[in-house]
Amino acid sequence: MEWHAEKERVILRNVAQFDLQQTFECGQCFRWRRLENGNWLGIVRGRVVEAEQAGRDIIFHNTERSDFVRMWHEYFDLGRDYGAVQRELSRNDPVMKEAIAFAPGLRLLKQEFFEILISFIISQNNNIPRIKRIVECLAQNYGRPVVYREHVLYAFPEADVLAALSEESLRCIRAGYRARYIIRASRQVHALDVDALGKMDSGSVRQALLALHGVGEKVADCVGLYSGLMPDAFPVDRWVRRVMETLYPESGTTNEAIVAFARRKFGPLAGIAQQYLFYFARENRIGMDNPGSEAASSTD
DNA sequence: AAACAGGAGCCGG
DNA sequence: CCGGCTCCTGTT
Numbered sequence: 001m002e003w004h005a006e007k008e009r010v011i012l013r014n015v016a017q018f019d020l021q022q023t024f025e026c027g028q029c030f031r032w033r034r035l036e037n038g039n040w041l042g043i044v045r046g047r048v049v050e051a052e053q054a055g056r057d058i059i060f061h062n063t064e065r066s067d068f069v070r071m072w073h074e075y076f077d078l079g080r081d082y083g084a085v086q087r088e089l090s091r092n093d094p095v096m097k098e099a100i101a102f103a104p105g106l107r108l109l110k111q112e113f114f115e116i117l118i119s120f121i122i123s124q125n126n127n128i129p130r131i132k133r134i135v136e137c138l139a140q141n142y143g144r145p146v147v148y149r150e151h152v153l154y155a156f157p158e159a160d161v162l163a164a165l166s167e168e169s170l171r172c173i174r175a176g177y178r179a180r181y182i183i184r185a186s187r188q189v190h191a192l193d194v195d196a197l198g199k200m201d202s203g204s205v206r207q208a209l210l211a212l213h214g215v216g217e218k219v220a221d222c223v224g225l226y227s228g229l230m231p232d233a234f235p236v237d238r239w240v241r242r243v244m245e246t247l248y249p250e251s252g253t254t255n256e257a258i259v260a261f262a263r264r265k266f267g268p269l270a271g272i273a274q275q276y277l278f279y280f281a282r283e284n285r286i287g288m289d290n291p292g293s294e295a296a297s298s299t300d
Numbered sequence: 301a302a303a304c305a306g307g308a309g310c311c312g313g
Numbered sequence: 314c315c316g317g318c319t320c321c322t323g324t325t
Contacts, residue, residue, distance in 0.1 A: 027308080124309040130321060131308075176319025181310080216310045237308050 001078060005065035010072070012058040017082035019105025020053045026106050026279035028226050030119055030132045031139070031156075041148070044075060045112060046155040048148040062148060077107050089266065089273055095247050096273065099280035106279060108272050110228035113194050115156040120222040121181050121214045137173040138162075138182075162186035181214025188212050194229075202230040217255070225271045234262040234270040242287035243277060 003012045012018070020040050024032040032042040039061075040051045049072065050061040060072060073079065086104065090097040118138070123131050142157035142165075163186040170179040189212070197205050202224065209220040218237050224230025236244075236255045244251045244258050251261035266273040281287055 120308075121310095122308095125307055125318085126309090126320085127307055127322080134320095174320060176321090177310090177317090178319075214310065218309060222308075235308085239308070 003068075005068060008062060008064060010060045010063055010065065010068045012060075012078075014056050015058050017086070017105055018058060018076070018078075018107055019103070020051050020058065022103040022106040022279070023076075023109065026103065026275055027128070027282065028109055028275065029111060030128075030135045041151060041153070043146060043153040043155055045071065046144060046146060047071065048146050048151075048153050050148070074110055077110060080107075082107065085269060085272060089269055089276070093265075096276065099276040102280040102283070103276065106275060108231075108275055109226065111226050112156065113223075113227045113229070114159050114189060116227045117185060117189065117209075117212070117215075117223050118156075118162070118182055120219045120226075121185060122175055122178050123222070124178065124214075124216075124219060126178075134173050134175050138175075141172060159186045159189045163190070178214065184213035185215065197229050202232055205229045206233075225274075230271070232263070232268045232270045234259055234266070234274050239282065239287075240274065240278060243281040246287040247277065247281065 001012060001015065003010060005011075024040055024042075032040050035041055035050070038053075042049055042051070047063070047067065049063050052059040052061065060068065063072060086100050090100055119131070119135050122134050122138075126134075136154075139154035139156055142161050143154035146153050146155060162182060165183055165186075167179050167183060170183060173179070175182060192208065192212075197208060200208075205224050206220050209215050209223055210217070215223065218235055221230065221233040221235035225233040225235060234240075236258050241253070241255070241258065244261075245253060248261065248265075251258050262270045262273065
């Protein structure tokens with residue numbers, strides 16, 4: 001991949017397998033938002049970046065060479081050859097081939113650990129619009145404001161800030177019973193050495209995550225996968241269960257059977273495989289009770 | 301209109 | 314293994 005830096009922006013030329021919309025809307029992140037000009041605005045580790053899809057190029061505004069090398073290259077997983085990943089996953093698998101063809105530009109982001117931890121604690125037994133609202137509200141109340149042009153964005157709050165809150169004060173974000181989990185997990189997290197976790201195998205990382213309050217198996221797998229600590233994780237929730245039942249009927253019906261099937265079939269690429277499948281299935285309403293009801297139900 | 305069900309699960313008994 | 318949990322939304 002070739003790229004070059006200019007003053008206040010970095011340009012990727014002739015990018016392969018990188019589509020901003022697919023990457024931001026496949027369900028792995030909650031805070032990127034689309035501007036009226038079609039560009040995407042995000043804040044990561046307190047840095048604001050505006051990403052623009054310009055034909056075969058991608059332009060990152062409000063950043064420069066050192067920032068790009070230090071953060072964004074890793075965040076967008078630019079060191080990975082997604083062409084090779086796709087060839088490997090598609091081999092002898094027509095289902096996966098179709099899922100990849102649906103969103104060939106999807107990339108697995110490597111997101112900030114604490115932000116992902118809290119976001120996926122909030123996600124439990126919840127729906128995406130409300131998850132986004134709660135996460136944004138949390139940032140606005142307890143994160144540092146950063147001004148970018150006419151926008152004000154808020155960095156995700158620091159763990160010690162959330163750890164100092166009472167359940168009472170957190171009521172304002174309307175997270176319900178998850179407020180208690182947010183606070184308790186924030187208090188536990190300083191005891192975790194994230195750099196050390198990065199050197200451990202997925203099973204050990206998972207165990208460490210499961211010790212956090214409000215983190216069960218599904219949330220642990222999401223946190224591990226999206227923070228880059230467990231690239232082979234295969235989070236199974238109600239959606240994935242239904243989707244796998246439809247697309248891979250031989251995978252079984254229990255969570256354990258599905259995970260075992262995924263591990264056997266996708267190996268170390270299970271994480272990215274799940275992302276292709278999940279996005280493909282959700283956008284095409286595969287495995288849902290009312291296939292195709294989206295268009296039909298919109299007419300009163 | 302008011303009641304009801306269900307949602308990216310997890311905790312405690 | 315099971316009831317309960319906050320809050321919100323869509324349905325009846």
